[in-house]
Amino acid sequence: MKQPVLAANWKMNNGPTAAKQFMDAFLATYGSRDDRTVIIFAPAVSLPAVAGALGGRSDVLAGVQNIYWAEKGAFTGETSATMARDAGARITLVGHSERRHVFGETDEQCAKKCAAATKAGLGFMLCIGETIEQREAGETERLVKRQLREGVAQIENLISVDFSIAYEPVWAIGTGLTASAGDASAIHTVIRSELRDMIGTRANEIPILYGGSVNSSNAAGLLRAPEIDGLLVGGASVDASSWLTIAQT
């Protein structure tokens, strides 16, 4: 069995001061563990606070929520993969549903971001998932396969790349509606089999996380499902004590 990955997505919460307080509180209780990986996807400005609090700890990773694909230049307001790495990030989210639906990010842009992260030595977690309309129209499987294929389309040697997938049905994000472990597992199975088609048995090592209204009450049940390798948690990850419970699930 793969080791679980427990990932916090703070979204636009926890600036540098709050991030430092969160990390101090979290790390005071969360002792070093080698049976799981914890990732904190922080706002870019909070990366030094998160990475600084971690010191050299390798069981908890700092992550950034978004990058731009160019290395540097006239892109006001953007953060490159190299800059995020320099600020302490080891991994980036790509294609989170809020990036896709609030900021209009396309599969092609996700592909550029995944490729840029890889080139800069940053891991990536590609987020995919359907809206309620797509689910009701029976399009979920076709959509997640497309988002997966197109998201990694610009990476040459995918088989040797450090990445993971987060299945996050858009209708379950921030709504209090969670996919059942069975529903999520069914889609995770589709994603795994598509990955096998792409990279053979290496697919078995790629963590597939579930996200969407995960909290301290439903985390354990979801993680018990064999096809769910980890959890990507938004709202319930912003507060250190709630996150501590989930990270120790």
Ligand code: PGA
């Ligand atoms: P949520 O968000 O846990 O608040 O539903 C999950 C996410 O957006 O990654």
